[in-house]
Amino acid sequence: MPNMINRIIRQIQRYKGWFGGGAALCIFLGLYIGLLASPPDYYQGELVRIMYVHVPLAHTSTLAYSVLFFGSIWYLWKRDPLVDNMCQASASICALFTALALITGSIWAKPTWNTWWTWDPRLVSFTVLLLILGGYIMLRRLVDDRVQGGRYAAILAIVGGIDLPIIKFSVEWWRTLHQPMSFSTRGVSISEDILVPLTLMSIGCWLLFAYMVMVRTQILYLTDLLHAKKGRFLSQTHFSQTTS
Amino acid sequence: MGTKNKKIAIIVSILLVAGSLGYLAFGNFGENIVYFVTPSEVKAFTAEAYSKKVRVGGMVVKGSLKTQPEPVGLTFELTDGAATIPVAFQGIPPDLFKEGQGAVVEGQWRDGRTFHSTMIMAKHSEDYMPMELKQAGVELPKKDFMKTLSP
Amino acid sequence: MTGLYSRWAVILGATLLLAILTYQHYQQHLSTLSMKTLLSSPPESQPVRIQGMVKSGTLQGDVEHGQATFEFVDGAATLAVEYQGPPLENIRELKTLVLIGRWDSQARIFRAHDTALINNFGFVAAAYLISVMALGWMVFAMSQRVMVLFKEIKESKLYEPEADSLGHKE
Numbered sequence: 001m002p003n004m005i006n007r008i009i010r011q012i013q014r015y016k017g018w019f020g021g022g023a024a025l026c027i028f029l030g031l032y033i034g035l036l037a038s039p040p041d042y043y044q045g046e047l048v049r050i051m052y053v054h055v056p057l058a059h060t061s062t063l064a065y066s067v068l069f070f071g072s073i074w075y076l077w078k079r080d081p082l083v084d085n086m087c088q089a090s091a092s093i094c095a096l097f098t099a100l101a102l103i104t105g106s107i108w109a110k111p112t113w114n115t116w117w118t119w120d121p122r123l124v125s126f127t128v129l130l131l132i133l134g135g136y137i138m139l140r141r142l143v144d145d146r147v148q149g150g151r152y153a154a155i156l157a158i159v160g161g162i163d164l165p166i167i168k169f170s171v172e173w174w175r176t177l178h179q180p181m182s183f184s185t186r187g188v189s190i191s192e193d194i195l196v197p198l199t200l201m202s203i204g205c206w207l208l209f210a211y212m213v214m215v216r217t218q219i220l221y222l223t224d225l226l227h228a229k230k231g232r233f234l235s236q237t238h239f240s241q242t243t244s
Numbered sequence: 245m246g247t248k249n250k251k252i253a254i255i256v257s258i259l260l261v262a263g264s265l266g267y268l269a270f271g272n273f274g275e276n277i278v279y280f281v282t283p284s285e286v287k288a289f290t291a292e293a294y295s296k297k298v299r300v301g302g303m304v305v306k307g308s309l310k311t312q313p314e315p316v317g318l319t320f321e322l323t324d325g326a327a328t329i330p331v332a333f334q335g336i337p338p339d340l341f342k343e344g345q346g347a348v349v350e351g352q353w354r355d356g357r358t359f360h361s362t363m364i365m366a367k368h369s370e371d372y373m374p375m376e377l378k379q380a381g382v383e384l385p386k387k388d389f390m391k392t393l394s395p
Numbered sequence: 396m397t398g399l400y401s402r403w404a405v406i407l408g409a410t411l412l413l414a415i416l417t418y419q420h421y422q423q424h425l426s427t428l429s430m431k432t433l434l435s436s437p438p439e440s441q442p443v444r445i446q447g448m449v450k451s452g453t454l455q456g457d458v459e460h461g462q463a464t465f466e467f468v469d470g471a472a473t474l475a476v477e478y479q480g481p482p483l484e485n486i487r488e489l490k491t492l493v494l495i496g497r498w499d500s501q502a503r504i505f506r507a508h509d510t511a512l513i514n515n516f517g518f519v520a521a522a523y524l525i526s527v528m529a530l531g532w533m534v535f536a537m538s539q540r541v542m543v544l545f546k547e548i549k550e551s552k553l554y555e556p557e558a559d560s561l562g563h564k565e
Contacts, residue, residue, distance in 0.1 A: 024406065028409055031413055035413070035416075035523070036417060036420050039376070040512065041372050041374065042373055042374060042377070043368060043378075044372075045514065045515075046515070046516055046519055047518060050518065054522065057526060100529055100530070103525055107525075110518065113365045113367070114340075114364060114366055115363075115365055131260055131261065132260075134257075135258065138253065138257035139254060139257045142254055143250075143254065152254075159261070160261055162265060175394065176279055177279065179367075180387045180392060182372070187385035190371070191373035194374070215534075215538065219540050222544040222545070226551070311452065311489050312451060313451040313452035316451055316489070318489065336489055342490075
């Protein structure tokens, strides 16, 4: 039981190629339909196509942070180094997705809202997510002791988790320029033609995130392994030199 | 990197996170959480608030939009359902700006009669559909616009 | 090793193909003619798309029933337009839009029969390019790193990959 998550991660890692392939398929189909085979919006025209990249990037970044959040709790509880690696991997990938979501959002905002940036609650809370991730990554880079660094970083990630519900509900709790959620208890306010590429790109981004996390976790694992073995090798040669 | 530098760097990174979260929880964000005020609140402004730069959000009243050729500009009315204020703007409005849609205007309620705007931002709703559906009269479930003004 | 590069060659090829298709689509269906070109060498009989802004104070007629005359500005150039088509609220003063119609060089009037929203495709292209390139590059760099690590481990002869999903090459 204690190694359940560890076993699951190792099991899924075997099939990461399928995640990568699935992501490529969904994203290419989504890009094709999104750019060529879907109609423009009645109000925004061609600009609605930016939504097919912006929205999937944005909610994949919140998904990535959720993985980081729950992984950090699990790590503090069970001290499983594999889960720690996975957290570190999700954090850097989450930072990339968050930055891209902010950039594409800004590109979308200029021609629709008439501004690149404004102090809207949704925009501010999302930028705070990027700052939290920046702090997390810095902390991990700077603490040499993996165990200690992992513990500090996990605490940081859990505290930063407060931002997730703020991001999600910022458009419902406060007055914003950002439009409210399109999927809610009111129903779905996106017509089918526009929903198809959006769904494809969303699934594609989730799969891509899963694939990227798995590859990055593997990189961290292999790097650790290489360092550990090299360390032992160096100490062995040092030992043999001094004794002979 | 020396241990001292490292300690400083660690403190900086923790401060970065704590600071940004603190900003969210207690700082400016708490006050600025009112991203815009509504026309009703503008009408209740006292004289000392006249010179303050504020953002006002509302719906552009249908049939109120008038344009001037020289200098290029426009006047329209902004409403939140309860109160309506006249707005004047010089320049060309953003492309998505039109009657019956949401807008957030930046400027001053200068003389207590007209809102002089220096910037117009168009607020679009969360419904997306192709032209054919719109012309066929399809309405998708979306949040009542007036409710997005003062949740 | 060749597996990685051939896989990425396919991905790159598919992306380029998509970009070319999108560009062609844009050229054929969305691009507009500048007013200068329209005035100097008007195309024969084919309907053209021109982009501009409805000049303030010139809109006359009954837009709700699909009939209007107005002046259309694009920078320094101005055109007189006679619109007859579906009733659209897109035609309003100070609105930038695309008109579809023919240039009547005798009467010097542009006869429009339809409108379209402006196609500012630059923003769309920028958003897609930035996202695709950043994500693509990141995934490629990561796959390459895994390959390098395996090579290093093999060459250093320090470590035999364990019978484990993480230590295994795909």
